Amino acid sequence: MSRVVIVGGGLAGIAAAMRLARNGLKPILIESRKKLGGRATSFIDPRTNEVLDNCQHVVMGCCTNLLALYSELGVLDRIQWHGATYWANPPHAHDRLQAGWFPAPTHFTESFLKLRMLSVGDKVSIARAMWRLIRMGRAGRLAWRGRTFLEFLIETRQTQRACELFWEPIVVSSCNLPCSRVDAPCAMQVMQEGFLSHRFASAMGLSTVPLLSLYDAAQSKIEAAGGSVRLGVSAQSLAFDGRRVTGVVTDEGLVEGASFVIAVPCDRLDRLCSESMKKADRRLQHLAEIRHSPILGVHLVYASPVLNTPHLVLPGRPTQWLFNKGTDSNGRQMIHAVISAADDWMEFSESEIARRVHEDVQWACPKAVGLPPHSVRSVKERRATFAAIPGCHDLRPSARADALGGIDNLVLAGDWCDTGWPATMEGAVRSGFTAAAVCIGHGGQEPDLPIAPLARWMGLR
Numbered sequence: 001m002s003r004v005v006i007v008g009g010g011l012a013g014i015a016a017a018m019r020l021a022r023n024g025l026k027p028i029l030i031e032s033r034k035k036l037g038g039r040a041t042s043f044i045d046p047r048t049n050e051v052l053d054n055c056q057h058v059v060m061g062c063c064t065n066l067l068a069l070y071s072e073l074g075v076l077d078r079i080q081w082h083g084a085t086y087w088a089n090p091p092h093a094h095d096r097l098q099a100g101w102f103p104a105p106t107h108f109t110e111s112f113l114k115l116r117m118l119s120v121g122d123k124v125s126i127a128r129a130m131w132r133l134i135r136m137g138r139a140g141r142l143a144w145r146g147r148t149f150l151e152f153l154i155e156t157r158q159t160q161r162a163c164e165l166f167w168e169p170i171v172v173s174s175c176n177l178p179c180s181r182v183d184a185p186c187a188m189q190v191m192q193e194g195f196l197s198h199r200f201a202s203a204m205g206l207s208t209v210p211l212l213s214l215y216d217a218a219q220s221k222i223e224a225a226g227g228s229v230r231l232g233v234s235a236q237s238l239a240f241d242g243r244r245v246t247g248v249v250t251d252e253g254l255v256e257g258a259s260f261v262i263a264v265p266c267d268r269l270d271r272l273c274s275e276s277m278k279k280a281d282r283r284l285q286h287l288a289e290i291r292h293s294p295i296l297g298v299h300l301v302y303a304s305p306v307l308n309t310p311h312l313v314l315p316g317r318p319t320q321w322l323f324n325k326g327t328d329s330n331g332r333q334m335i336h337a338v339i340s341a342a343d344d345w346m347e348f349s350e351s352e353i354a355r356r357v358h359e360d361v362q363w364a365c366p367k368a369v370g371l372p373p374h375s376v377r378s379v380k381e382r383r384a385t386f387a388a389i390p391g392c393h394d395l396r397p398s399a400r401a402d403a404l405g406g407i408d409n410l411v412l413a414g415d416w417c418d419t420g421w422p423a424t425m426e427g428a429v430r431s432g433f434t435a436a437a438v439c440i441g442h443g444g445q446e447p448d449l450p451i452a453p454l455a456r457w458m459g460l461r
């Protein structure tokens, strides 16, 4: 297959382009912004001229495709791994959850039993739910399609504190929806694949450099293979001859090709397609029905260090996570706060956001009491991810046109496609690798982490 045109230079588009280039094709990657990375990138704050990440992005050990892409980009060494997660439990010291001596899926047992924020009753209820998640395996979780994770928590008789302090922080930050709204299999997949399958699966990786610089090598690698990256070029529509896509109409003219990987968010794709394309391909008929969920990221600078761990979960608080972004030469500490499923925060002013987040920082970090942040920069992403609500699975299209018809040279990619993953960097890269495989005719996603023998024996996979 000859010329492949990719629209969208987020992780899905980058992954597709890198795979095509590696296989001897010469992809043309079109991106409307002047930089790569899409939602997982950085920007220059006009107030301070500092490079800030759009929001803290966390990679987990189970993200095998994203890690393969980082490896191809030569940036794996810029990811710092954290085996432990810290949970605030004032006025006591932070709790710590980390893999111990036991094999997966029991590797958290020792530190879980030591958590002081939960009572024995809370822990027994959580263990009961974990056992159900292990025993049901993949097939069992798919049977929960169309129901919320809260229904599962009720069915497994979770205590209120277990829901509030344990399940809610994990689910809201991985699925960007609360337990009461998220499609159960989405949250179950996070627990099964991210926490139970392998002791490295839940390790948390944080970039030590601005996200944007993780993609530095992409352009040169694509160009070295004979492809090109056109930044600052916006697709306006797709040219369609009634059977196939023939080109991408951009603000700089028509870009023709044999195949087209469209790796833009679903609402953008909806605008690029004509009615005749939608009639011809049922993957395009429900794009406008996909709902979104917001995330709020808040960059705070404190005059002196207030957070003494690399990150901190704030169970039961509106601010869910704090990330320690280091201390500058003046002794000032940068902290990034994250609020997922942030619908209630979208209308707040920056000063109101600062007040609320600082309240939570003071709750978790005694050193912040009476020390208001020196500066605050909030970044609201209203359409941060698709909303993984019950029914969303039916709206997520596959990469290729199915046997029932469709436009066969139109390949779809993006975290919102049918990857089986929540809207994450890993989901985006999986979709990009799949899209490339459709164009090349072979290849595809990287294998998952091998399942631990005990977890397999117990029925997890």
Ligand SMILES: Cc1cc2nc3c(=O)[nH]c(=O)nc-3n(C[C@H](O)[C@H](O)[C@H](O)COP(=O)(O)OP(=O)(O)OC[C@H]3O[C@@H](n4cnc5c(N)ncnc54)[C@H](O)[C@@H]3O)c2cc1C
Residues within 6 Å of the ligand: 007, 008, 009, 010, 011, 012, 013, 030, 031, 032, 033, 036, 037, 038, 039, 040, 054, 055, 056, 057, 058, 059, 233, 234, 235, 236, 263, 264, 265, 268, 295, 296, 297, 381, 383, 384, 385, 413, 414, 415, 416, 423, 424, 425, 426, 427, 428
């Ligand atoms: C605030 C926030 C926090 C997040 N935190 C995490 C996290 O901790 N861990 C995690 O795994 N994931 C996280 N995510 C999700 C992750 O960022 C996304 O799932 C992933 O980056 C999506 O990649 P994508 O390529 O599918 O889409 P995008 O990144 O949206 O890329 C699409 C690209 O298409 C371009 N484009 C759009 N229209 C056109 C056009 N007409 N012509 C040309 N180009 C166009 C856009 O500019 C963009 O670059 C977070 C997301 C947000 C918003």
